[in-house]
Each structure stands twice: as structure tokens, then as C-alpha cells.
Amino acid sequence: MARQRVLTGITTTGTPHLGNYVGAIRPAIEASRDSSLDSFFFLADYHALIKCQDPELVRQSSKEIAATWLALGLDTDKALFYRQSDIPEIPELTWVLCCNAAKGLMNRAHAYKAAVQANEEAGEDPDFGITMGLFNYPVLMAADILMFNASHVPVGRDQIQHLEMARDIAQRFNHNFAGVFTLPEAVVDDNVAVLQGLDGRKMSKSYNNTIPLFQSEKQLRKSINRIKTNLLEPGEPKDPEDSTVFQVWAAFASPAETERMRREFENGIAWGEAKKQLFELVNAELAAARERYTQLMDDPAHIEAVLRKGAGRAREYSVPLMEKVRAAVGIGALR
Secondary structure, eight states, rough: OOEEEEEEEEEOOSSSSHHHIIIIIIHHHHHHTTEEEEEEEEEEEHHHHHHOOOOOHHHHHHHHHHHHHHHHHTTTTSSSEEEEOOOOOHHHHHHHHHTTHHHHHHHHHHHHHHHHHHHHTTTSTTTTTOOOOHHHHHHHHHHHHHHHHHHHOOOGGGGGGHHHHHHHHHHHHHTTSSOOOOOOOEOOOSSSOOOOOOTTBOGGGGGGGGOBTTTTTHHHHHHHTTOOOOOOOOOOOOOOGOOOOOOHHHHHHHHHHHHHHHHHTTTTHHHHHHHHHHHHHHHHHHHHHHHHHHHHHHHHHHHHHHHHHHHHHHHHHHHHHHHHHHHTTOOOOOO
């Protein structure tokens, strides 16, 4: 039986935060240790250009995200770790897939429809400010997946539609030309925690409510102290279910420790004490990785070497696949 090939892309905008760690990075690194899987991880820097026009930010974010995955123990001898822009076959495949993607399908993409709706509500032209990058985003995502014939792609529920589009485009190509592409399956893990941010909404860069993953110990303590809580006094029972403090605790603690804290909440633990214990718990899990992260950020040449090596390994897949695609569509040397 063919091994499962699992592919995960990380867009290089912004600084990794606790929500990214709990929801995506930690489970992905755990899965990459499964010797029955082939794991592919990439820095999606072409995707970053869709929403970020600040070159310095894209560069800095690429460095921070690569350093984060390496500091947290991604084994790049086992898992394939590369930068999207180091694989020239990806934009080439994107064009071929564009020629096999129905515009009507792209019109239905959630991100595009949301942008059109926002424009209409603001009284603007429906396509105001919408680039072809935003419109074509699902085709680039399809190229990322199909280039490596990934069989399984872990995604959040909001990305399932893009996976279905990738399948649709692959099916159309296979039908029109040759059976080159594996049809990928979306993997949605509903057990993965979606962390709340400082203000109680989902932790997200767009809400500016994140707790950066590798800020200093002092800053981490400050951030945790800034988590919004209600006005209940020490001694008054507190509801763990609507508390961000408890929710973050549960994402880091063992089941036994989670139950202990649940009882502390029912017994009216003071917010200051709960936050102090939360800081100690989170800091204990991240301290060693934070130190490695700091060393890596001071040694960009090492990160670059790891990414280049990964690109070399990735192109052992992408070059022959692109040759098959070219042959299938009739592009190549005359003979």
C-alpha cells in the first residue's frame, strides 16, 4: 500500500503565536514523527504576497516561521521542509492548472466572495482592490498540493473548499490529458484547540489579540496578565467554560492538571493566581525551544542552509512531475 503523503503550508505573514502553536505547529510536528507518513512542510511565501505588500515583513516572517519550526524540533532529515519560492516548478504548474480551472469555480471561492461582498456593502465597485492573486489563490494552493501528489492535507474547516477545488482541477486535468495527479483528501481534526486571544475572540493576527510564541519570559508574563477576565472576586466560583485563562490552560496542561484547575475555578481561585500558574505552565513548555529559537534567529545562514537542502530534496519530486505535465499537455522538445 502506498504511504500517505501529508502536506502542510505555512503562510509567511506575521509572527507565530500561541494559537498557531496549539492549533497547527505542535500537532504537525508530532505527526511528522510518524514513520508511516511522508511529511512535507513549506513556507508559503508566494501566498504571503496576496495580502502583504511589505517586503521586509515577508522576509522577517519567513525567518521567524522557519526558526520556530526548527526550534520546536521538526526533524528535517525525515520531514521535507522547504520554501515555496525555491521550487520554480510551482508557479509553472500554477499556470498549467489555471488553464484547467473553471472561472466559475473561482468565482465561488469564499475569500473572493467575502471581498466582493465587503466592496458592495461599502458602495464600491465589486472588484475594487481585488488582485488576480486573491482571485487565483486556490489555483496556487492546488499547485502546492498536486506538485507533490499529496494524498492528505490537514486544514481548518475554512479551507475545505480550497481542497475540493484542488481535487476538481486535478480531476479535470487527469480527464483531459493523463492521470498525473493524486486526488488529495482534506484532513480536519476537530479535536485541535482553537485558542481565544487576549480579548476573548479567536486568537488571530487580524484581531491584534495574539500572544507571540517566543516573546521573552517577562513579555509572556505581561501578555498572560493582560488576558481579559470578568470582575468576580477571589472566593467567588468562576465558570471555566467561558474563561480564556482556563481554555489556554487546558491546551497546555495534562488531563489531570486540567481537572485540578477546573476544581480551583469552582472553588473561586483569584484571577491573579490563575494567571500566575498559567504563565508557569506555558513557560515550562516553551523555555527550551525559546532558547533554541533565539540562537537560530542569530544564525540566518543556518536556517538558509536547511531550507536550501530541503529545496534540493523537494525538486527531486517536482522536476520529474513537471516533465510528466509538460509531456501530457504537449510542451517540450520537438522529436
